[in-house]
Structure formats: structure tokens, C-alpha cells
Amino acid sequence: MSTTNPTHDLACTALSKSFGSVQAVDNVSFDIPPGSFFSILGPSGCGKTTLMRMIAGFENPDHGDIQIKGRSVIRIPPNKRNVKMVFQHLALFPMMNVYDNIAYGLRCVGASRKEIDQKIADVLERVALPDVAKREIHQLSGGQKQRIAIARCMVLNPDVLLLDEPLGALDLKLREAMKIELKLLQHQFNTTFVYITHDQSEALVMSDNVAVMNEGRFEQIGTPQALYHHPASAFVAGFVGDSNRWTGKVIDAGNNNVRLSCDAGFDAQSHTTDTITLSRGDNATVYVRPEHIQVDTQVNADNNNQTDATNALTGHIDSLLFNGANSRVLVRDKAGELIEADVTLTGSSHDPKPGDLVRLSWRSEQALCF
Amino acid sequence: MAGSRAKDAKKLALILLFTPFALWITLLILLPHVGMMVLSLKEKVAPRVYEYGFDNYINFAQEPIYWNTLLRTGSVSLLVTLLALLIGFPVAYYIAKIAGNRTKGALFLLCLIPLWVSDLIRAFGWILLLRETGVISSALQASGLIDTPIEFLYNDATVIMGLVYTVVLFMIVPLVSTLDGMDNEMIEAGYNLGGNGFTVLRRIIIPYAMPGIVAGCIVVFMLSAGSYLTPILLGGKNSSWFTEQIYDQFISRYNWESGAAFGFVLLVFTSLVVWLGLKLSGQTLSSTVAKS
């Protein structure tokens, strides 16, 4: 079973786990190269925690193998695996102070007093909290607790650090700050982090690689850019980043190009990926990102002044979501549906306003059909 | 106007809520104790002539049999507390952490059922089982394991067992409630960081449950040291329980002054033991009993 494969810190092959009739994790395989930040992204209940608990040893997989640094750990109990875990609610021990929390793991492996002191001072330095050793847990702020939870694991030099939605309990502002901090910490320790989240922005910002998970399966593994620009499935296209979507029937297909008669009452030209085969008459959905839709205000209703864009719609601006450089308009089309499109607002009188008639257009290669 | 009326209503509600509590404290706890205190300081010098002094307490101090009974009551109660903890902890841990959500409620209820039967009836139940002609003795005889009937009653082991049986519940309840509040993540973190079962128990579960353990121990010790029925009925006349001495002074000798003094000695003694226990375990009343 255990083949030596030193090029991977963590490798899972064909992992499955079910609880009764619920297939929590379904035939999941992946491997993570050393020292990288790997995220598992998926909606709540898709099996992320179960997958992580199998890696940590708290659940036994029904099938499949888990290898850490090339060695199978299936039969190794949780306390003997060199995989440490930052729990969803951190699980710091409230009856111990910071020092004892971090010392716990070191004492378990029988480190000497001097060694413990040395290592704790060192790890606290690295998480930029050098003076908190004597503090009680309840005296720490949310962000500090987070870092102590990471320090408590990292002081043991794990092969892999697992993090289960550790930012979930923090408020928005702190969460933004911790995202960057986590990435920096991972760089500093140069240890493989496996990070679980349902928040796509966390996954995209921090990760070297992201696996998108849905209903126990991995839909796609790739870099954040690949997931965003080349989603392999409808789920990934819908889950990662914002998208406008239209459902319809295929009226013409071929050569990675599809023509769709949308239920909203227009024809859309789109491209597809090689893995998707659509033929005439199939139901399909086309996805278009807001930043790929061009908004033109100089338009009169009956004359669609042609551009090179292959898809075009007209509608009235319903509302304007101002957010500086990331501003967006919601346009209501003839069918009454809202379409999101990014706009650049300059502050001049030419800026789109609610009620304006606008023309929306996008090129077929910027639309994706599944 | 309306504001002040609302305030008045609030005040009234507070008074109404507080009154029964205040009455209970003063009438049923404070007044009797003050009365007893005064009584214990009186001494009969001639019929209907009383003097105030510490003679009742001095009498107690000079009589070794009283001392011995008190110390015996204290040490046996400590043993009962320890046994109740050793039995109650695994039970509480099972109910709080291992049993599923539905079984949890059922098990907890099952624990409470003995409370529905009065102390007296339960003690007689034990007597039925344990006396010379009782169920156990007869069964052993019938199975041929013993030839002559055995008396299981009237020895220390039976008293201790009976006491543990009556008080163990008061150990389980606070333990379940503290263990219930413990996140399972905490235990898993204990294993994840390299601890084995024993380390996790000693370094994480027990320290976390300490408030519940101390609260349970205090209640159980007080109940055991102050119990009367179980030691008398299961231990017989020579059970040497301190409450028996108090009863004796009040009822048999009709020496209320001395009985009151004994009562106070017991109160001070048990309080002292509890205080010592708190000091040794590094806990405070507010961090344990008040919390759970």
C-alpha cells in the first residue's frame, strides 16, 4: 500500500466515507506538493470537515488511502500522525494559559523544560506575539487566539497543517486582515497548509491551489486563476466568482461553439470546454462574468449600433451599486431579469444613472456554456 | 409620568419576586440558626435557671467519644465522596459525551428516577435485600454457595454503599452539566496535539470539569455528613454517625442546649473540610458552585 513518494506532503487516493445513507466524501483523490497552500472550497455540508477529519484520523475512511510524506497513515491513530489541526472554534484550552497551551504538545512528546521554553519563545516570536506567554486565553483578542492556535500546532513541526474554517468566527474586518496574515505565516513556516472554507474570496486570495468540492466530490482542482477563468463544470462556474447565467436550449453546436436560444428571449453565442459535449436540443446554461459585459449608454432603443461583440441586449438600469473602482450596475432586461455588469465610474455626467437605457454586450469567447 | 409608573411596576415585580426568597432565607434558615446559636450557648444550672457560656462546647471537647464519632463521620463521608466521584464521573462522561442526543435525555431521566422514591423507602429496600433472611442471603443459600444465612446489614461497607447510592446522583448532575459544556473539539485537539487517552483525561478533561467535580464533591460530602436515615437503618445502633449523637441529645436526653452545640460543631467541621478541600484543589466557591 505505502509507496514512497517524497514529492508530495499529502496524497489522498479514492477516499470515500458515508454516514448511513449520506455519502459525505465520495471518491476524492488529490496530492499536495510540499510547502504549498491548498484550499478546499465548497458549500456548507459538502463534506469538507469529514475529509479533514479523515486526514487527522478522527474518522476512518470506508475506502481509499491517505499518505503523508509518502507513508500511508490509515492505521495510525490521531495522536501519532504528524498532522496538526486548527479547529473551527480553535479549541484552545481555557483552563491553561498561552504558555501551557503551546507546551501541551511538546510535553506529550517528552521535551525537556529548557527545550519547551526555547521553542515557545521562538514560535511566539514568529506569530508576532512575543509577550503573551503568561496571558490567559480569555484575555486574548480574536485575531490573537487565531495566531496562538496556529502557534500551538506549528511548534510541533507538523508535516501538514489543517485549518477548518478558522476565520468563520471573526468579524469581517479582522477576517480580511487574517487572510493576508495566514498566507504570510504559511510562507514563513514553509509548511503545507490545507485550508477549508466555504468563502471563495478566502480561497482565491490565499491559495496556491484550490479544490472545489460539491456533494462529497471534487469538481475541479487548480490554481485560483484557472478556476476563475476556465471552470471545468457548471458548479465551479457558478460557485467561484460572480456570474450572470441564462438557461436555454441549444440550437446549434460545434467546434467548441454553441448557439443557445435563451428562455429570457434572446439568442446567445458562447464557447464551451472540450470536456463538455452539447448537441442540438440539449438544455444548457450560459455563464457570463459581470466584468466581461460592456455597458454602453449611447444607444437608442430600435437601433442596435453594431460592435464586434456577438451578444447584445438592451435594458434599463435598475440600480447602481457604487463601490469605487468595483462599481456595478444592475440592468433589467426586456424579460424582467436583472443582469449584473461592472462599470467604471468617472464621476462625470456621462456616468450611467438609474433609469438610463443601456446596451449590454459581450463576446462569445467570454461566455461559457455547460 | 408613564415612565415613573413603569419603574414603579418594575420595582413592585422585583419586590414580589424577592419576598418569598427573603422570607425563606430569614424564616427557615437564618432565624432557626440564630435560635440554635443562642440555645447552644445556654447552660442549665438548676431547673429553669440558665447561664450563658461555652460549657456545652467544652463538654463536647472533653468527651473523646464525641470527637471520634465526628472524625469518623467526616472520614467516612470523604470516602463516600471519593467513591461517588469515581462512579459518577464515568457515568456523567458517558451521558454527556458518548451517548447520542436522544439516549442522553433518557439516561439522565433514568438517573433521576430514584429521587421519586423517598429516602426511607429506599433504605428499607436495601434492608429487604441485605438482611439475614433477605433476598441475597436466601438466594445464596438456595444456590448452595453458603450453608448458613449471612447478615449483610450493620457493617461499615453496607453503610458506605447505601450512602454512595443515595448521593451519587448529586455528583452526576453537576458533572454532566459541566462536561456537556465542553466542546468535543477540545478533546480531539488533545489527541491531535499528540496526547494519549490518559494525557487527555488528566490534562484536559479533568481540569475542564474541575468546577463540576468540586461542586459535586461539596454537595455530596455535606449530604453524606448530614444524613441520618441511611447510616441508622443500614448501620444499626453502632453505626456511630454524628447526626445520631445530635438526635440523641435532642430526643433521648432531652438536652437541647447540648444538641444545638453539637449541631454547630458539625456545621463548623464540615465547612472547615470543604474550605480545606477548596484550598487544596485551588478552587473557589464562586468559580465552582456558583458557575455550575
Ligand SMILES: Nc1ncnc2c1ncn2[C@@H]1O[C@H](COP(=O)(O)OP(=O)(O)O)[C@@H](O)[C@H]1O
Ligand atoms: N458524525 C456524523 N454522523 C452523521 N452524519 C454526518 C456526520 N458528520 C457529518 N455528517 C454529514 O456529512 C455531510 C458532510 O458534513 P461535513 O463534512 O461536516 O460538511 P462541511 O464541513 O463541508 O460543512 C453532511 O450531510 C453531514 O450531515
Ligand SMILES: [Mg+2]
Ligand atoms: Mg464544516
